[in-house]
Amino acid sequence: MTNFSPQQEVLPWNTKKGKRKSGVRLELSKLREACSDQLASFEGLWGFTQALDYYPGTIFRFPFRQATSCTESALRKSKKVLNEIEAHRLLELYFDEARVSLLFLRRIKSIDFSVHGDPDSGWSVTRLESVDEDDDLFSKSVICQYTMKALSETPIRGKDKWWVAIEDLTPEVDQTPEISRRALKNVECGMAALISSTPDSHNPKATVPKVIQSRMFSTLPLPISSDLLVHVHATFLLSGDRKSLAIDEQGIHTQEAKWNRRLLQEHLPNLYLSFLENIGPQVRQRVFSFWPQEGPPKRSPAELLCCSFWQKLPQSSQRLFPKANPVLGQRRPPEQLDITQAVFDFLPQKQSEALAPLLMAMQVNLVHKIPKEVSRRLMTVPGTKSITGPMLRALFKSEQGRTCLLRVIANDATHEHILEALFDLMIPTVGNDQLNDLDGCHILPLHDGTLATLQFDDTKKVPNLQYFVASEDELKLFGFASSHLVKSNVKLMLEPVLGSGKFNLARLKLDDVKKLLELKPAVAAPNENEDKWLEDFWKYWNGNVESSLPESKIDDLGANIFRAALDGAPVYATPAKFQSLSAVVEPLMGDHKNLCDSFPELWRFDVKFMSKTLRNNEMSFNNGASFSRFIRSLRKLSGQNGIGSYVKSHLSADGLKVSSPYILRTWCRKR
Numbered sequence: 001m002t003n004f005s006p007q008q009e010v011l012p013w014n015t016k017k018g019k020r021k022s023g024v025r026l027e028l029s030k031l032r033e034a035c036s037d038q039l040a041s042f043e044g045l046w047g048f049t050q051a052l053d054y055y056p057g058t059i060f061r062f063p064f065r066q067a068t069s070c071t072e073s074a075l076r077k078s079k080k081v082l083n084e085i086e087a088h089r090l091l092e093l094y095f096d097e098a099r100v101s102l103l104f105l106r107r108i109k110s111i112d113f114s115v116h117g118d119p120d121s122g123w124s125v126t127r128l129e130s131v132d133e134d135d136d137l138f139s140k141s142v143i144c145q146y147t148m149k150a151l152s153e154t155p156i157r158g159k160d161k162w163w164v165a166i167e168d169l170t171p172e173v174d175q176t177p178e179i180s181r182r183a184l185k186n187v188e189c190g191m192a193a194l195i196s197s198t199p200d201s202h203n204p205k206a207t208v209p210k211v212i213q214s215r216m217f218s219t220l221p222l223p224i225s226s227d228l229l230v231h232v233h234a235t236f237l238l239s240g241d242r243k244s245l246a247i248d249e250q251g252i253h254t255q256e257a258k259w260n261r262r263l264l265q266e267h268l269p270n271l272y273l274s275f276l277e278n279i280g281p282q283v284r285q286r287v288f289s290f291w292p293q294e295g296p297p298k299r300s301p302a303e304l305l306c307c308s309f310w311q312k313l314p315q316s317s318q319r320l321f322p323k324a325n326p327v328l329g330q331r332r333p334p335e336q337l338d339i340t341q342a343v344f345d346f347l348p349q350k351q352s353e354a355l356a357p358l359l360m361a362m363q364v365n366l367v368h369k370i371p372k373e374v375s376r377r378l379m380t381v382p383g384t385k386s387i388t389g390p391m392l393r394a395l396f397k398s399e400q401g402r403t404c405l406l407r408v409i410a411n412d413a414t415h416e417h418i419l420e421a422l423f424d425l426m427i428p429t430v431g432n433d434q435l436n437d438l439d440g441c442h443i444l445p446l447h448d449g450t451l452a453t454l455q456f457d458d459t460k461k462v463p464n465l466q467y468f469v470a471s472e473d474e475l476k477l478f479g480f481a482s483s484h485l486v487k488s489n490v491k492l493m494l495e496p497v498l499g500s501g502k503f504n505l506a507r508l509k510l511d512d513v514k515k516l517l518e519l520k521p522a523v524a525a526p527n528e529n530e531d532k533w534l535e536d537f538w539k540y541w542n543g544n545v546e547s548s549l550p551e552s553k554i555d556d557l558g559a560n561i562f563r564a565a566l567d568g569a570p571v572y573a574t575p576a577k578f579q580s581l582s583a584v585v586e587p588l589m590g591d592h593k594n595l596c597d598s599f600p601e602l603w604r605f606d607v608k609f610m611s612k613t614l615r616n617n618e619m620s621f622n623n624g625a626s627f628s629r630f631i632r633s634l635r636k637l638s639g640q641n642g643i644g645s646y647v648k649s650h651l652s653a654d655g656l657k658v659s660s661p662y663i664l665r666t667w668c669r670k671r
Contacts, residue, residue, distance in 0.1 A: 028053055042059055088121075092113075096212045099144065103144075121149055126144065130143070138274070138278070139164065139165035141163060144159070145157070156199070161194070162192050162194055165190060167274075169267055189235075189268050189271045190233035190271070191268075191275045193231070217232065217233035224243075224301070227297060228292060229289060234264075245301055247264065264305045265305070265308045273320065280320065280336050292374075313381060320339070321342040322336060339381070343359075343386065344385065354417045361408060362401060364395070388425070396426070396441045396443050397440045397441055405443070405451060416489055423443070427493070429496055432496075445490060446467070446485060447475050447482035447485040447486070447487060469498065470508045474540070475487065477540055481516040485516075486505065526571065534609045557574060559574060560574055562606075563609040566603055578605060582633035582634070583633055584596060584602065584604060587620055588620060595621075596630075
C-alpha cells in the first residue's frame, strides 16, 4: 500500500483520553525503532512528536491510494476510490454522529477532525469536565462542546447538555451466552437524552446543526434507530458488520437473540424507569418528552423494550410523574409522584386549562400536560387515578374545596369558564343515579360572592327552596337577597339540577319573590331612591303576572312595598297593613279624591306602587270592590259612633252630593 506524503494526506480524527482506571501505556519506542516512517506523518499533529514514548490518545491514519495504482488490487472491493476529497466528505458527514459518540465512552473525551495544513477546516467534539467525574455515578449531566468549521464563515460553536444513565450489570452465568462469556467482561445498559442544545456563535446566519435521530448504541452508535426519544445503549451481541441486532430466537443466531432480548425486555425497561425518575427533577414537566410515544415498528428492538416498559410501570414505585406547579416560573423544589400518588389530567385541553389552577390550589397531586399517546397508555393502567365527576364531587364536599373555589372565583374576573368546566364534569344528566351524589357539594355560586351547598331532598318534606336562579335584572332588583340568589349565567350549567326538582335550588318565580322580600331591610322614611326601587319592583311584578293566571297572593307579606299618604304625609306600608288599616286605593277621579279629603286618618295608597290587578279593580269608587273598601274603612274610623254620624260630622251638604250615581245610590241605601 502506497502512502501519500503528509502534505497530501487527509488525517481524520484524533481522540483524547480522559481518566483511566489503569496505567496502560502505548509503547511507541518499539514502533519508532521498527517503523519510524510510519510515525513521521503524525509529527506536530495534536501535540504528537516522535520523541514521545507515550501519547495520551489515539490517532487514526487512513492511507489513500491513487486511482491508477489501485485498480488491480486484490484488496479492493468497491469501485469507488477513497481519495482525499471523498474522505473529507465522509468525515464531515460523521460530525453529526460524533456529537453523540462520546455519551457512553468511558475513556475518550474528545474527537477532532481537520485537514492537515488547513486550520479552518474540520470539526471537534469535546466532553467537558463535570463537577463530579465519579465513574460510579448512575446518572449525571454530560456536556459536550462542539465546533464546526466552515470556509469563509465564522465557526459554529455550541454546547449539548445531556442526561446520561449507565448501569453496570452482573448477569447470572447461566444467562450469559456460552459463545461470549469470555468476551463480555463489562456488561452494561445506558440511556441518554438531550436536555438542551445551546448555540454559541457570533454569526447570525449560521445554521445550528441538528442532533441525529435517537439511536441504538453498543458503546458507539449503531445504524439502528431506537424508535424512542432517547438513545439506548447496551452490551448487545451484534452482527459482524455492526449493522444489525438479532432479536428473533429462530435461526443460527438463537443465542445472540436470546441475550439481546433479555437486555431489551428486562434490564433496559428497568433502566428506562430509573432514568425517567432521575431526569425528572432536571427537566420537570418536560420529562414526558422522553417517554415512549407512538407505537414502535413491529418486530423491532423498541417494540420489545416498550411492551415490557408498560408492563412494569404499574408495579413501579419510582417517582416518575412531575407534580404540576401552581405558579409558573416560581422557584421551588420539584415534586415527583409515583403512580399511586398521581392524579392524572386526561381532560380535553380547554377543560384542563380551566380546572388546573383550581385543583393545584387544592393541593391535588395533579399531573397534567401529558402527551396524547402517553395519556392513552396510562388510561389503560389499572388503578390509576384521574380527574372524574365522582372524584370532583367528593373533593367539593370538603370545606377546603369551598375555600379554594371561592378564592379562584374571586381572583378570576372571567371565572365562568372554570364553573362551566367544573359543572360539566360534576353534574350528571337528569335521571342519572349519580345526580344524588351532588348532595353536600359546595358549588352554588351566589350573588354575594359566597358559595352555597347543594342539598338533596328526595322526600319533599321541605318544600321551601332556599336558593334561586335569577336573571341579571332580578339580581339587581333583589340585591338585598344576594345570599339566596344564583347568577343566571350558570343556569344552563345547572339545568340537570333544576330539572330534577330534588335540590334546594329553583328558578325564581313570583311566589318565591315573597320570600326574598322578607329579607328586605325596612326604610325609615320615604325617599327618592326607595321610590325608584318600588317603581322598578312593581314594573317587574306586573310584567310577570300572566292575565290568564290568578295573581300570587301577597296580602300577608310584611315588606313595605306599598306607598301611601296619611293626612298628606307620605309613608310606606306592607300589604298586610293595607288589608287591616282604614285604607283605600287613591282614586283617579277628582270628586272621589275630594271625598277622601274629607276624612282624616284615611290611608290613601298610591296606584303607581301596587299590582295591576288591585289598581284596575279599585282606582275608582265606581267599582264595587273599591267602594266597599271605602265604606269598610269609614266604618273602622267611625268606631262606636256609627258610620252615619261619622260621615255627617265630616261632610257638608254639598259634600254629600257626589258625582257618581253609583256612589250616591249606594250611599243612600247605606243610610
